[in-house]
Amino acid sequence: MNGKEAKSPEEITSVLLNHIKKACEAYQSQKISEVVIAIPSEFSEAQKRATKSAVEYVGFETIHFIPEPIAAAFAYFSEMDIPNQSNILICDCGGGTIDICIAEIASKQLTVLSYNGDSYLGGRDFDKILFNHFNAILKHKFGIDVTLNSKKYILKQKCQDIKHTLSAAAEAW
Numbered sequence: 001m002n003g004k005e006a007k008s009p010e011e012i013t014s015v016l017l018n019h020i021k022k023a024c025e026a027y028q029s030q031k032i033s034e035v036v037i038a039i040p041s042e043f044s045e046a047q048k049r050a051t052k053s054a055v056e057y058v059g060f061e062t063i064h065f066i067p068e069p070i071a072a073a074f075a076y077f078s079e080m081d082i083p084n085q086s087n088i089l090i091c092d093c094g095g096g097t098i099d100i101c102i103a104e105i106a107s108k109q110l111t112v113l114s115y116n117g118d119s120y121l122g123g124r125d126f127d128k129i130l131f132n133h134f135n136a137i138l139k140h141k142f143g144i145d146v147t148l149n150s151k152k153y154i155l156k157q158k159c160q161d162i163k164h165t166l167s168a169a170a171e172a173w
Contacts, residue, residue, distance in 0.1 A: 013054035021058055034062040038071035041099050041117035068092055069101035069115040077103070077110040084108065096122040123163065130159035 007015075017035075025032050037055060039048065048065065055063050066074075072092040082088060082105050092099040099117035103110050134155060138144045146152045 010050050010054040010057070013051065014057045017055060017058045021060070033060060034064070035060040036064045036066055036071075038068045039065050040097055040119065041067040041069055041115055042097070042119040067099070067115055067117075069099035069117060070112050072099065073101040073103045073110060073112060073115075077105070087113075093126075094122050095124050096120075098122055126163050127156065127159050130162055131156055134159065 021032055035055060037051060039051060052063060069090060069092055073090045076090050084105060086105040088103050088105065090101045090103065097117060097119050098121045101115040102113045104113055135146055138146060146155050
């Protein structure tokens with residue numbers, strides 16, 4: 001491939017994890033032998049094995065996997081002041097996937113009640129919905145179909161901007 005050696009996803013993951021491990025060890029001034037890896041809740045057994053292989057190659061002695069929605073719940077719990085006796089819903093929406101976790105806070109402990117994900121729904125799907133919505137308005141009001149010209153890239157970017165603005169808003173209007 002252009003005179004360069006092709007790398008497998010496992011090799012690329014190993015290189016990235018090795019870099020992170022070395023940076024953490026330098027920062028902590030000690031060896032790190034245990035790792036927790038957050039994986040999509042919809043990962044197949046083959047994907048888990050491939051990920052484990054990549055992590056083992058880096059030299060971690062102990063490897064733990066945790067589903068991404070549970071990792072997001074623990075991260076949220078550790079950073080937010082959540083009232084005791086609360087039920088929380090954590091939604092982790094990535095570019096191509098969505099993970100949901102329902103947890104309970106009781107006695108300063110987080111208990112995961114349920115979690116699941118969808119490998120075929122994510123932020124890009126919301127971009128498409130917004131794009132189709134605004135393109136339909138442009139067609140109806142002005143007779144313009146941006147899918148037929150170079151303006152579609154501008155509309156796609158504006159739709160992403162709208163999505164990010166709406167995602168950052170504390171409340172809807």
